[in-house]
Amino acid sequence: MTLAFNQRIRQALDDRKQSDLFRSVQTLEGGNQPVFQNNGQRFHNFSSNDYLGLASSDELKSCYQRAVSELGVGSGASPLVTGYSNQHHSLELALTEWLGYEGALFFSSGFAANQAAVFALLKKGDLLIQDRLNHASLMEAGALCDADMKRYRHCDNDHLATLLQTDKPTMAVTESVFSMDGDIADLDTFISACQQAGALSMIDDAHGLGVIGEQGNGAIGCTAQRVDILVVTFGKAFGLNGAAILCSKEMKEYLTQFARHYVYSTAFSAAHAVTITKAIEMIQTQHWRREKLSELGAVYDEVLQSAPGYISTQTPIKPWLVGGEEQVLRLCNALKQEQIWTTAIRPPTVPKGSARLRITLSATHDIEAVEQLATSLKRHSEGC
Known part of the structure; x- marks a missing residue:
């Protein structure tokens, strides 16, 4: 009986890996902050749900x-x-x-x-x-x-x-x-x-x-x-x-x-x-926190509004639509090389063919970091 479960588990994991859908837990220092460390590297965090920056207040x-x-x-x-x-x-x-x-x-x-x-x-x-x-x-x-x-x-x-x-x-x-x-x-x-x-x-x-x-x-x-x-x-x-x-x-x-x-x-x-x-x-x-989000969103929109993958929203959630699982992982890793941390969202979290980066803004981000993110996204999208 144990063998049957072992085979089922192994097959399910292999299927996930082969379809570029395998997910892993990342051990981070300061994942609730706008900038954190991972393996000695410094990253701008654009994956947190801490929209108003209260988690590190x-x-x-x-x-x-x-x-x-x-x-x-x-x-x-x-x-x-x-x-x-x-x-x-x-x-x-x-x-x-x-x-x-x-x-x-x-x-x-x-x-x-x-x-x-x-x-x-x-x-x-x-x-x-x-x-x-x-x-x-x-x-x-x-x-x-x-x-x-x-x-x-x-x-x-x-x-x-x-x-x-x-x-x-x-x-x-x-x-x-x-x-x-x-x-x-x-x-x-x-x-x-x-x-x-x-x-x-x-x-x-x-x-x-x-x-x-x-x-x-x-x-x-x-x-x-x-x-x-x-x-x-x-x-x-x-x-x-x-x-x-x-x-x-x-x-x-x-x-x-x-x-x-x-x-x-x-x-x-x-x-x-x-x-x-x-x-x-x-x-x-503290109304300034929502005002800061609006300001950062405007900066993001101004740079990217004509770029492939860009989707306009009125919230801090900024999906960057890629489509394929392999392609979104490649873009995610390319951004990490530039010290920009985003998360690749793939099926079954989103429908097949709509893999994306789920980019989020926080009131604790600075304008320069958002400009860097937007510029990098635009450069990579134009190179596709």
Whole structure:
């Protein structure tokens, strides 16, 4: 029996390597900073989700250090045992007041939060409708839950409206900012379509909160409508980790009873909750961080707008479309020779034939580094 598994594992690994889809963990020093070291070499980091530069902020680090000194490093239990503290409650109040919801539940990751909502709410005979390019956590949840699942064409709310014409209890889900493409969904139309059909609406705001919307309030700042379930994560613009589901009081009570990822997982620490609360304050008040992102994006666009591979976005996510797996690996390695660190994104993360560099900007980048990146990309694209 062991031999069968060994053969299966070996074959799967060989297949990945032969198709240029093999992935490896890189051991880096300072991967949460705009410049880091790898094997003694210095690289400009254009792969991080730390859009606002909070992960290496002295202000946020000092807050975390003080909180750990006072409160310790672990919560000790799940939220329903002894893992929910006054600090968690203060974070919930800050988050719900900022984003306009009645309640919030905290999770270890956005992956867990997305799956918790789908698994807890959908039953056999229900229908889940998703944007075709939604995150893997949502697609996996849809495949594993008891409900039927349909996918609508990317950001095509007319197609969504057609699929919503059903008598089944229905939930529709979209991302606000799509993590591999950097584009923004039409959230007004999405929510209106759900409301007209009597469907439950859910938005994954992982890459939106802190970056888009009025004063960085993400999806809710981009629509006059109110989505039923808002999932936010603290591992992108917040510079930390963890996630939350924001919803009505009654929905919160239901998820507290039936969301297994919440009930049976250890809560993040009280010190972590204090630091997330501090990050909310920084996002709300330090407008220069979003202004810097806009400035850097304009520099990037000006150099590259006519180059092959360039895709225009209004977010810090700048996909550079290459197409083939071998070609994107070659470009990624060529940039590394120039001390520019990017990540080659290949299937199954993106559809076949759409391999790309997922380039991201951070408020801690300087203009010279972005100009160097853009110039190198343009030179390599012209040489293809």
